[in-house]
Amino acid sequence: MLTTQPPQKKQKVDDGSNSLFHTFLQNVENDRIKAATSVSEFKLNKKRIKNLTSTNDVPKWTESILYWMTREQRVNDNWSLLYAQSLALKNKVPLHVCFCLQKKFMGATIRHYKFMLKGLQEVAEMCETLNISFHLLSGEGKDLVPQLVEKFKIGAVVVDFSPLRVPLMWIEGLKKNVPNGVPIFQVDAHNIVPCWVASDKLEYGARTIRNKINSKLDEFLTHFPSVMKHPFTSKQKPEKTDWMEIESSLEVDRTVPEVSWAEPGYKAGMKMLFEFCEKRLKLFNSKRNDPTANALSNLSPWFHFGHISIQRCILVVKSYKGKHKESVDSFCEEAIVRRELADNFCFYNKNYDNIDGAYDWAKKTLNDHKKDKRQYIYTKEELEKSKTHDDLWNSAQIQLFKEGKMHGFLRMYWAKKILEWTPSPEIALETAIYLNDKYSMDGRDPNGFVGCMWSICGIHDQGWREREVFGKIRYMNYEGCKRKFDVAAFVARYGGKVHHKKSK
Template sequence: MSKAPPSKKPKLGASAAASDLPGFLAKLEEDRKTAAASVSDFKFNEKRVRILSKQKTMPDWATGVIYWIFRDQRVQDNWALLYAQKLALKRKVPLHVCFCLVPKFLDATVRQYDFMLKGLEEMARECGRLGIQFHMFLGEARSVLPAFVAEHRLGAVVADFSPLRLPSEWVDLLAVALPKDVPFFQVDAHNIVPCWVASDKAEYAARTIRNKINSKLPEFLTKFPPVVKHPHSSKLLAEAVDWDAALASLEVDRSVGPVTSIAPGSEAGLACLQEFCSKRLRLFASKRNDPTCNALSNLSPWCHFGQISVQRCILAVRELKAQFPESVDAFCEEAIVRRELADNFCHYNREYDRLEGAHAWARKTLDDHRKDKRQHVYSRDELARALTHDDLWNSAQLQLAREGKMHGFLRMYWAKKILEWTDTPERALADAIFLNDSMSIDGRDPSGYVGCMWSICGVHDQGWREREVFGKIRYMNYEGCKRKFDVAAFVARWGGKKHSYKSKK
């Protein structure tokens, strides 16, 4: 796996929409002001909040409030930060934002860390302009935050929400380690309908959760009040962050280098949203499954890191419902129902990235066909270097390796072929997840895990006609792709070649 070559294309979210961005940002600021002057004047929906401690209220001695960020790395349009500011304003105490940088996270490489840290640097600057102290700590939250909270007599901790195992464990461990008289709150700032409100169980498919979510949208799909300049200054001043040193401290794979075609940070993400609304949304309903057509939102890198809010994206897109009703409906289905279904799966199924997390019918059919002859078997390294006999698959893999993203339709084909070309379904799932998590900017995400599980293990799907290797798992092939889009044009763009196949291992 080599570093991505410099891209000659303009950065997504940067220059492409620069001329229209100031007006778009001004419109967003005005939209927040119409919701409330500040969060203190806003009726906050308490259903967005869970209390994770026995202590329910801030103690009288509190000298500040902490928002510990992990998943939602932005200032504005952030229900968790808004809730933390509401607590601080009510008690007239300073507000602090803390990020705990761990040297390694799952299969993330320097590619994703570089994108994340540059976004956090932008967030830190915005916090500074608003009188909010931004602190960067090295290490897990349970190791650094309890002592920090106790030493400085901070009276409440607010965390955002992730359904993944490791971040969930961090939250559980911090809840135990914090001082007992400090309340610990969690706010789902990522989903429109909080995950624990949308459903109290793992849903079988989109059809079983769709109405549960859509029926609650009138209550939760509301405007955001602004995060305002915090009026209560702090004697506890944050140390300046050495961002280069933070990046250098990581214990991660550096062979998958940063991409230059996607600009990190909230402002770049909002620029991409503005450009999607003005240029690509009109094509979304009819062309989103065509990898040769620029019809996708391209918002997933910023949404994954929480640099922009999906709720903000929906609010912006829905304004164009009268002009592009089918595209708006299709985007809302994917960005709300399908995405929140992925959070539901990972929250209620701890085996969300393993064969054991699949339904019984899928595990059985994969096991029944475990010994079927594979025409091709590739190693993880051969897959990573796009050395298969399939030029379309190789082109999709090259797009992922070079740009840190892959067209959504091809992600399905890509993962299903990995099932077809590996010796066991367990290895197929592990290889697909590893390649996605290490190369894609939006890897290590519930949608990514569910995408691999859908493709390889039939999650949120049904059984289809039985065939070799796949069993009853839905099948996709090269000829089917040719009927949907111009495969030759896509291959020509990315340069995927057919490689001769050696003897099967």
């Protein structure tokens, strides 16, 4: 799992005055130009693309191409947008991009929506400069996208890939509602090795998928071409977006505040990548499991919302291998193998967020110890408000609440203690997912689901020495954390207090 720790001060997005960062961005753009100034001159790997319909060819009557943006909310380094533009250029028609905004989505709060909307505003501005029509629509994509198809005589729809059930349901709805003869092409622009190419089955763990992914990196870890200014203009302009009205219409929890350390969008994400490579990458291998060290990438919010390309980040990080080989290797293991393993789990296991998705040995051991006496039992409300007897756990929960992020090592400890302090494994998993999705900037993500499933249900792990409550699930405790890092320093940073509660 990719682990990140937010910095303590608010990140300031550079306006170009920082010459080193400006040079960094220019070098990235030069890499695109070197690869190809137009996607029509670039050989796209067709294994990254799946045709979801029986129709292969774009019909002759087409007057435009549409990209329905969901998981990849960016213009640069986006295989989905690049493929859509290649189709539009080949057919000499305008290119449209749409995003269908739901007023509520899987428990996301105003914290998540504001980050997403600001990123989409940047996408809209970039599309306008590239002569690409951007449409922000409010409602269900399965209904709205077919309306766009009819209105603009769209001859093909390009969609993103996500392994989660709700986005998969969107695609199934779209397939039923799009007119016959209009092909739908799905592109995995999130994973470096496309999920369906990396493996055609549920993998047991990192050791079984690692070589399958690494052996294909030479083929898929390529540079990106540029998105060119589109030469064909739509006769009809998209409706102007009232961003304030869109935000005010949301039906979400507004009590969870925005985080101050991370600004949304491509440029902000690239600034974080630049700072990681220049300042923290050298510490990543040796200090990434120390919550008191500033050694992590901090990139997960931009990965989750698709504001920057993970593949771009790997290309950049790998350019530092001569200086920090061990750290580069460790980062690639987490950002490629572990992260793509999470997509594999969610894609091939439909019970990725409940106990039924656990391995048989884990389900048995959890059930065998389901009625074991718990020394402490906490309600969801007590956990949410950091009111336990454990000052380290409380501090981790405070970090999650305030910063929308928890250090990866502590997220494992945090989730395992929820198993120990709630009445059943089912309640523990539901509680961990609820808290992660409500507060974490990368909630509702395969990494988050797998992180909770690893901690509570032993997914991608093995059986350990049997003990009360946990059974054979890997155990973590306070004393073990003290041996790993300075617990007192972490607690002092976040102010987690001990709340006394009598043992059961």
